[in-house]
Amino acid sequence: MTTAVQPRIGSNRFLLKKDTHEIGLILNRFQENTRCRSVLLIDEAGHLVSKHGEDTSPREATVIALLAGTFQTTRRLSRLLGAKEFSSRVDCGMRDLMMLQVGDDALLAITLGDESTSTLVRTYALESIRRLEKVFHGAAERSEESALEESGWKGNDTFARAVTDRLDALFG
Amino acid sequence: MTTNAAVSRADQGADLHRLIFELTSRATAVPFSQFVGEVTAKLAGFYGSSVGRIFLGGSQQPVGAADLHDCLKHLSVADRELFDRHDAQLAHEVRRTGRPAKLSQLPTKPGFEKLLRETLGLGEGYGLPIQSHGKTQGALCLYHRDPVRFSKADLQSLQALGNVLQGSVKQDDGSARYLEDVREKDKKMQHYKLHLQKIEMILEELRALTMARSVLLIERTAEFIAKRGEDLPYDESHLNVLLAGGYEASKRIAGLLGSTGEKMVVHEGEGESVLVKEVASRALLAIIYRDHDVPQLIAEWANSAAARLEEELAALGEVRIL
Numbered sequence: 001m002t003t004a005v006q007p008r009i010g011s012n013r014f015l016l017k018k019d020t021h022e023i024g025l026i027l028n029r030f031q032e033n034t035r036c037r038s039v040l041l042i043d044e045a046g047h048l049v050s051k052h053g054e055d056t057s058p059r060e061a062t063v064i065a066l067l068a069g070t071f072q073t074t075r076r077l078s079r080l081l082g083a084k085e086f087s088s089r090v091d092c093g094m095r096d097l098m099m100l101q102v103g104d105d106a107l108l109a110i111t112l113g114d115e116s117t118s119t120l121v122r123t124y125a126l127e128s129i130r131r132l133e134k135v136f137h138g139a140a141e142r143s144e145e146s147a148l149e150e151s152g153w154k155g156n157d158t159f160a161r162a163v164t165d166r167l168d169a170l171f172g
Numbered sequence: 173m174t175t176n177a178a179v180s181r182a183d184q185g186a187d188l189h190r191l192i193f194e195l196t197s198r199a200t201a202v203p204f205s206q207f208v209g210e211v212t213a214k215l216a217g218f219y220g221s222s223v224g225r226i227f228l229g230g231s232q233q234p235v236g237a238a239d240l241h242d243c244l245k246h247l248s249v250a251d252r253e254l255f256d257r258h259d260a261q262l263a264h265e266v267r268r269t270g271r272p273a274k275l276s277q278l279p280t281k282p283g284f285e286k287l288l289r290e291t292l293g294l295g296e297g298y299g300l301p302i303q304s305h306g307k308t309q310g311a312l313c314l315y316h317r318d319p320v321r322f323s324k325a326d327l328q329s330l331q332a333l334g335n336v337l338q339g340s341v342k343q344d345d346g347s348a349r350y351l352e353d354v355r356e357k358d359k360k361m362q363h364y365k366l367h368l369q370k371i372e373m374i375l376e377e378l379r380a381l382t383m384a385r386s387v388l389l390i391e392r393t394a395e396f397i398a399k400r401g402e403d404l405p406y407d408e409s410h411l412n413v414l415l416a417g418g419y420e421a422s423k424r425i426a427g428l429l430g431s432t433g434e435k436m437v438v439h440e441g442e443g444e445s446v447l448v449k450e451v452a453s454r455a456l457l458a459i460i461y462r463d464h465d466v467p468q469l470i471a472e473w474a475n476s477a478a479a480r481l482e483e484e485l486a487a488l489g490e491v492r493i494l
Contacts, residue, residue: 037429059428062428063425063428063429066421066424066425066428067425069417069421070418070421070422070425073414073417073418073421074418074439076414077411077414077415077418077439077446078439078441080406080410080411080414081441081443081444081446081460082441082443082444083441083442083443083444085441085442086439086440086441086442087439087440088418088422088437088438088439088440089437089438089440090422090423090425090426090435090436090437090438097422097425097426097429097431109425111429
């Protein structure tokens with residue numbers, strides 16, 4: 001199952017509809033290949049970028065907040081140990097959880113399924129992360145103006161004109 | 173108190189005061205049991221008694237005893253019990269009434285009269301109250317071959333002694349309790365050290381097996397318990413907090429995702445990794461290791477060590493509160 005998530009502007013990055021669509025495709029393929037239960041893409045501030053798989057909606061906000069906290073903890077830990085890249089794995093029987101860094105400010109959280117193997121998941125995850133980073137990189141290079149232009153948002157000229165007329169009437 | 177016969181020395185009062193003064197000066201110099209023993213012996217000697225005993229509080233057993241002529245030394249067990257019972261009865265009567273009493277005024281068991289007069293060669297037993305702050309705190313029992321007369325001065329002098337004895341009892345209670353506390357704490361400390369050594373031994377074994385850089389055991393609240401391995405080049409309290417915080421958050425996430433089983437968190441870095449395993453629901457075992465050929469083995473060893481550490485932590489928990 002793929003859930004549509006509103007394009008979100010964060011970390012100086014403008015994600016457009018086509019970006020989220022591409023992210024969706026990457027994660028969808030990843031889930032098909034690994035047969036994991038769910039996969040969440042979250043930015044460092046705790047915003048959900050995209051999610052695929054089992055619906056965790058009743059507890060989603062809590063899970064995402066905890067994941068963002070764990071992300072920061074693990075990143076700090078890796079810096080203490082002198083590593084630039086890191087990943088975390090929670091082994092807990094049938095529902096192992098894997099967290100991997102995406103770029104500098106995002107996290108991929110994967111809940112493994114009964115048919116998933118952690119080595120395979122890790123291999124596919126690294127490949128997916130490479131593609132996701134490419135999407136993020138393109139989004140980061142995009143300026144605000146070009147993002148608005150690409151998105152086709154033209155603004156509301158009638159409203160802007162009405163406001164200007166009203167101000168002119170007031171102050172002359 | 174008047175007795176049947178008047179055998180008294182002219183300067184007895186002054187001598188008794190001097191004796192009491194000498195005795196009380198010893199109160200803080202020697203342990204209480206020794207002090208009360210000395211008091212009993214000196215008082216018995218002063219009055220020319222063959223046997224002297226001091227009872228304090230509500231106790232049925234004397235706290236100090238003196239057998240100056242070895243009268244009681246060769247008694248059979250049964251006879252000794254009979255004597256002790258009547259002795260305690262005399263002390264009880266004195267403490268009950270707060271007045272002096274004589275053994276001959278009390279009902280006695282069959283055979284006691286014969287024991288007292290023929291076997292022990294004694295004539296009478298006298299019980300004198302030991303008072304302090306207006307209350308009878310105990311009794312001095314003296315056994316004589318011949319009748320003795322006790323004056324009011326004797327009782328007043330005993331009152332001075334009673335104050336000292338009462339003070340010594342309180343002091344002795346306090347110091348005994350303190351010494352007992354110290355011994356208990358020392359015992360607990362020894363146990364604590366022993367279990368801590370065992371924990372360190374397990375960590376050392378684990379470090380050797382995994383070729384880890386460092387192996388840590390911390391509380392889930394991030395407090396340090398034990399560590400083996402090399403000193404890490406950063407603030408270890410920060411590391412402890414990050415490990416504990418990261419583990420708790422990961423555990424909560426796993427719980428929300430429906431996992432209820434045993435949990436193990438592995439942070440995999442470029443060159444170094446950290447494995448965190450819960451021990452006995454109260455501590456975390458963290459292994460900081462470099463690249464390993466078979467990382468699954470590290471998890472197996474960690475599980476095994478955690479099971480052993482669980483026992484030691486349980487034992488440590490029992491002796492931890494000092």
